[in-house]
Structure formats: C-alpha cells, structure tokens
Amino acid sequence: MTSPLKEFVILQVQLFENAEFKNQTEITEFILLGFGDQQVLQIPLFLLFLLIYAVTMAGNILIILLVATDQYLHTPMYFFLGNLSCLETCCSSVILPRMISSFLTGRKTISVNSCFMQHFVFGSTGAVECYLLSVMSYDRYLAICKPLHYVTKMNGKLCLQLVAISWFSGLLTSSLGMISISMLEFCVRNEIDHYFCDTFPIIELSCTDTHIVKLFLYVLCSIATFPPFTLTLSSYIFIILAILKIPSMTGKQKAFSTCSSHLLVVTMFYGTLISIYVIPNTNRLNGLHKFFSVFYTILTPMLNPIIYSLRNKEVKDALRRLTLFLFVQMQKKMRSRNG
Numbered sequence: 001m002t003s004p005l006k007e008f009v010i011l012q013v014q015l016f017e018n019a020e021f022k023n024q025t026e027i028t029e030f031i032l033l034g035f036g037d038q039q040v041l042q043i044p045l046f047l048l049f050l051l052i053y054a055v056t057m058a059g060n061i062l063i064i065l066l067v068a069t070d071q072y073l074h075t076p077m078y079f080f081l082g083n084l085s086c087l088e089t090c091c092s093s094v095i096l097p098r099m100i101s102s103f104l105t106g107r108k109t110i111s112v113n114s115c116f117m118q119h120f121v122f123g124s125t126g127a128v129e130c131y132l133l134s135v136m137s138y139d140r141y142l143a144i145c146k147p148l149h150y151v152t153k154m155n156g157k158l159c160l161q162l163v164a165i166s167w168f169s170g171l172l173t174s175s176l177g178m179i180s181i182s183m184l185e186f187c188v189r190n191e192i193d194h195y196f197c198d199t200f201p202i203i204e205l206s207c208t209d210t211h212i213v214k215l216f217l218y219v220l221c222s223i224a225t226f227p228p229f230t231l232t233l234s235s236y237i238f239i240i241l242a243i244l245k246i247p248s249m250t251g252k253q254k255a256f257s258t259c260s261s262h263l264l265v266v267t268m269f270y271g272t273l274i275s276i277y278v279i280p281n282t283n284r285l286n287g288l289h290k291f292f293s294v295f296y297t298i299l300t301p302m303l304n305p306i307i308y309s310l311r312n313k314e315v316k317d318a319l320r321r322l323t324l325f326l327f328v329q330m331q332k333k334m335r336s337r338n339g
Contacts, residue, residue: 027112027186027187027188027190028111028112029109029110029111029112029115029190030109030110030111030112030115030190030191030192030197030202030205031108031109031110031190031191031192032102032108032109032110032192032194032195032196032197033108033191033192033193033194034099034102034108034194034195035195035290042103042104042106043103045103046100046103046104049096049099049100049103049298050100052096052298052299052302053092053096053097053100055302056088056089056092056096056298056301056302056305057089057092057093059302059304059305059306059309060085060086060088060089060092060301060304060305061085061089062305062309062319063081063082063085063305063308063309063315064082064085064086064089065322066315066318066319066322067079067081067082067085068082069322070318070321070322072314072317072318073314073315073318076139076154076159077136077139077140077143078314079159079163080132080135080136080139080159080162080163081136081308083132083163083166084129084132084133084136084265084304085304085305087125087128087129087132088125088300088301088304088305089301090121090125091121091122091125091126091129091297091301092297092298092301092302094118094121094122094125095118095122095195095196095297095298096298098110098118098196099195099196110197112186115192115197115202116178116181116182116197118196118197119178119181119197119198119199119202120174120175120178121174122196122197122198122297123173123174123177123178123199124170124171124173124174124175125170126170126174126224126273127169127170127171127173127174127224128166128167128169128170128171129170129269130170130224130225130228130229131165131166131169131170131224131228132163132166133228133232133262133265133266133269134227134228134229134231134232134235135162135163135166136262137231137232137235137236137259137262137266138162138231138235139154140235140236140239140258140259140262141235141236141238141239142154143258143259144239144242144243144255144258144259145238145239145242169224170224173220173223173224176220177199177217177220180213180216180217180220181199181202181203181213181217183213184203184206184208184210184213185206185207185208186205186206186207187207188207189205189207190205191205192205194289194290194293195290195293195294196293196297198293199217200214203217225273229270232266232270236259236263236266239259242255243255243256261307261308261312264307265300265304265307265308268295268300268303269296269300272292272295272296272300273296275292276289276292276293276296
C-alpha cells in the first residue's frame with residue numbers, strides 16, 4: 001500500500017472511531033463534586049447551609065417587605081436596596097437548595113440542562129448586581145455631592161430606567177455567555193470540581209477547543225464588571241472628597257453614615273469577586289477558589305440585609321413600625337375571638 005493511500009485509510013479509520021466514540025460517550029448529566037465525600041461532614045454541612053439559607057431568605061424577604069410597605073422607605077435608595085434583595089434571593093435559591101439536598105441524599109448529579117440553567121441564573125444575578133451597585137453608588141453621590149439637585153434628578157422615572165437597564169444588561173450578558181457555552185461539546189469528563197455550575201469549571205470539561213469561548217467570556221466579564229466598578233469607584237472618590245470638605249466632625253459622620261452600609265457591601269462584593277478571578281485556576285488552588293466562591297455566592301447574600309438593618313436607622317425604625325403593626329393586629333384578632 002502506497003504511503004498516501006495508507007495515510008488516507010488511517011485517517012478514515014480515526015474519523016470513524018472518533019465519531020463512534022463521541023456518539024457513545026456524549027454526556028447528559030454532570031457530577032458536582034462539591035466539598036468532597038467525607039461522610040462525617042455531610043450532616044454538619046447540611047445543618048450549616050440550611051441555617052444560612054433560612055437566614056438569607058428571611059433577611060432579604062424582610063427587606064423587600066419593609067421597602068414595599070413602609071412609606072418612609074419609598075425613596076430611591078431603598079428602591080434600589082429592594083432590587084438588591086431580590087437578586088440575593090434569586091442567587092441563593094438557585095444554588096443552596098440543591099446543595100443542601102445533596103448533603104442529605106448524597107445525590108450529586110445534575111442534568112446538563114439544569115446545570116446550564118443554574119449557570120444562567122447565577123451569571124445573570126452577578127452581572128445585574130454589578131450594575132445595580134454602581135447605580136446605588138451614583139445615587140449616594142448625588143445625595144451627598146449634589147444634595148440640592150438630588151430630588152429633581154433622582155426621580156421615580158429615572159430610578160425605574162436605571163433598574164430596568166441594570167436587569168436588561170445583566171440578563172443580556174448572561175444570555176450571550178450561556179449561548180457560547182452551549183455550543184461546546186462534552187464527551188468524556190463530567191465531574192465538576194465545584195459545588196455549583198460555575199463558568200470555567202464547566203468549560204474545562206469540554207472536549208472541543210475552548211480558546212475562542214474563553215476569550216469571548218473574558219471580554220464579556222470585563223464589560224459586565226469594569227465599567228460598573230469604575231463608576232462605583234469614581235462615585236466614592238467624589239463622595240470621600242466631599243465628606244472631607246465638611247467642617248464639622250458631626251457633619252462628616254452623618255454624611256458618611258448614609259453610604260457606609262453600601263460601601264461595606266461593595267467592598268465585600270468586589271473584594272471576593274476580584275479574589276476569585278485573580279487567583280490562578282489550578283487544581284492546587286481549587287480549594288481557595290471554593291472558599292472565596294462560598295463567601296461570594298452564599299455568605300454575601302446572607303450578610304447584606306444584616307449590614308443594612310444593623311447599620312441603618314431608617315430600616316430599624318421601619319422594622320419597629322412593622323413589628324408594632326403586627327402586634328396590634330394580633331391583639332385585635334385575639335380580642336375579636338374572645339369577644
């Protein structure tokens with residue numbers, strides 16, 4: 001057999017074997033390895049994350065309820081805060097319930113479609129939060145640096161437009177990322193060394209060339225994070241400069257107290273987010289990635305309503321009014337029953 005003919009036959013055999021291999025090994029589900037298979041930790045982790053989820057949902061739903069029902073919180077700042085609590089509720093609900101059930105049942109598999117849907121919702125909430133935090137920082141900038149024009153500029157129409165743009169931009173960004181990932185083929189490996197369907201752990205399992213997809217996603221992530229981060233950083237630079245110009249210490253403390261809660265939330269959000277993407281994505285550092293991911297995806301949604309409720313007098317007052325209202329309603333019901 002001549003050399004060209006021999007090479008042609010070998011090539012045809014290889015193509016046939018590869019096609020047959022792909023057809024036989026095309027996967028339909030992933031395995032989320034989570035935090036390992038140590039049975040001793042399953043129940044403690046189940047109880048811990050169940051408690052975290054309960055506190056997260058209770059805190060964020062309470063913030064939404066207060067913002068919706070208390071007329072004193074019908075301001076731009078709390079309107080944005082209510083949207084942030086909606087985001088945190090969605091983010092926690094798409095990750096924690098499935099993870100909690102896996103601790104209890106030991107079932108770690110997730111279908112490809114469910115994994116992609118989890119990735120889409122998580123990516124959407126993350127992107128929307130970037131835009132929403134920048135909107136909230138702009139709101140604080142106007143309130144502190146342009147107080148005389150605040151009411152006229154930050155009106156109801158502008159608030160709705162800013163929130164709509166934030167949600168639309170986040171959903172669009174996540175949709176484009178989801179489309180690019182869904183074009184990849186997954187043939188052999190199906191074990192994701194993570195507790196949820198994060199972007200790059202999924203890509204690493206693909207049996208096709210991922211360089212273009214990775215480049216596209218890096219560009220997409222940069223668009224979703226750097227402009228909002230720059231706007232947030234610029235707003236707080238102007239805010240700090242304005243506070244430093246206030247002559248009295250009491251005035252400085254009062255001005256800083258109006259944005260301290262949001263500044264703390266921004267620091268936590270971007271601090272953990274930057275840590276995740278700065279640390280090299282290697283097997284040796286995968287545990288560190290999981291640690292920062294837990295803080296970013298699980299602890300931050302729990303801490304945000306606590307930060308706003310503990311460091312904000314208006315939220316505390318609204319909570320007292322709601323508690324008093326519920327107490328009065330309970331007293332009325334008890335009297336009507338006894339009467």
